[in-house]
Amino acid sequence: MALVPYEEGAGWGARQLHSPSATFHFASRTIRLQQDWRGLGVAAVVWDAAVVLCAYLEMEGIDLRDRSVIELGAGTGLLGIVATLLGARVTMTDREAALEFLESNVQANLPSELRPRAVVKELTWGKDLDNFPPGAFDFVLGADIVYLEETFAELLQTLEHLCSEQTVILLACRIRYERDHKFLKMLRDRFSVYEVHYDSSKDVHIYKAQRSSRKDDF
Numbered sequence: 001m002a003l004v005p006y007e008e009g010a011g012w013g014a015r016q017l018h019s020p021s022a023t024f025h026f027a028s029r030t031i032r033l034q035q036d037w038r039g040l041g042v043a044a045v046v047w048d049a050a051v052v053l054c055a056y057l058e059m060e061g062i063d064l065r066d067r068s069v070i071e072l073g074a075g076t077g078l079l080g081i082v083a084t085l086l087g088a089r090v091t092m093t094d095r096e097a098a099l100e101f102l103e104s105n106v107q108a109n110l111p112s113e114l115r116p117r118a119v120v121k122e123l124t125w126g127k128d129l130d131n132f133p134p135g136a137f138d139f140v141l142g143a144d145i146v147y148l149e150e151t152f153a154e155l156l157q158t159l160e161h162l163c164s165e166q167t168v169i170l171l172a173c174r175i176r177y178e179r180d181h182k183f184l185k186m187l188r189d190r191f192s193v194y195e196v197h198y199d200s201s202k203d204v205h206i207y208k209a210q211r212s213s214r215k216d217d218f
Contacts, residue, residue: 044101064083064088126158
C-alpha cells in the first residue's frame with residue numbers, strides 16, 4: 001500500500017486525512033473519493049504527492065492518450081483515475097487488503113465508457129511479477145510510495161521488471177529522511193533519474209526515471 005509516515009496533530013491537514021471523503025477537480029471533471037482512515041489507515045487517504053503528480057500530468061500536457069500506464073501503491077485511486085480521464089489505459093495496483101476500497105472509488109468516478117480502460121489488480125512489490133508482462137508499460141506512476149527502507153529492494157525489482165528502455169517512471173514524493181536519499185541513490189544506480197518538478201507549497205518533488213540515458217521528451 002502507499003504508506004507514509006504520519007504525525008498526529010497536524011491541524012488542517014490531519015482533519016482532511018480523517019475526513020470520510022475528499023473532492024478534487026482534474027481533467028474537467030469533479031472527482032469525489034471516499035477515504036477510510038479508521039479502517040485502512042494511510043493507504044486510504046489522499047496525500048499531497050498524488051495531487052501534485054495529477055496536476056503535473058494535466059498542466060504539463062503529458063500525452064497519455066492510449067498509453068499503457070501502471071500505478072504502484074494506488075491507494076484511493078486518484079492518480080490512476082486522472083490518468084484514465086486523460087486517455088490512458090491504466091492498471092492500478094495495491095495490496096489485496098486495499099483492492100475493494102480502490103475499486104469502489106474507481107467505479108464511482110469513471111464514466112461507464114471509460115471503466116474498461118481502468119483495471120484494479122493486486123501487486124505486492126517483488127512478488128508474483130509474472131502476472132505483469134515485463135517491459136509492457138509506457139508509464140509507471142507512483143505517489144508517496146517511498147517510505148519503508150526494507151521495501152526498497154522489492155520496489156526496485158518491480159520497477160526493473162515493468163520497464164523497458166522506453167518506459168517513463170514518474171515518482172512524486174517528499175524527501176523527509178535520510179532513507180529517502182538512499183532510495184534515490186539506489187534508483188540512480190539502475191535508471192537515469194532527473195527531477196522534473198518541485199512544488200514548494202507542498203514540498204513535493206517529481207522525479208522522472210528511465211532505463212536509457214537519453215533525455216527524450218515525453
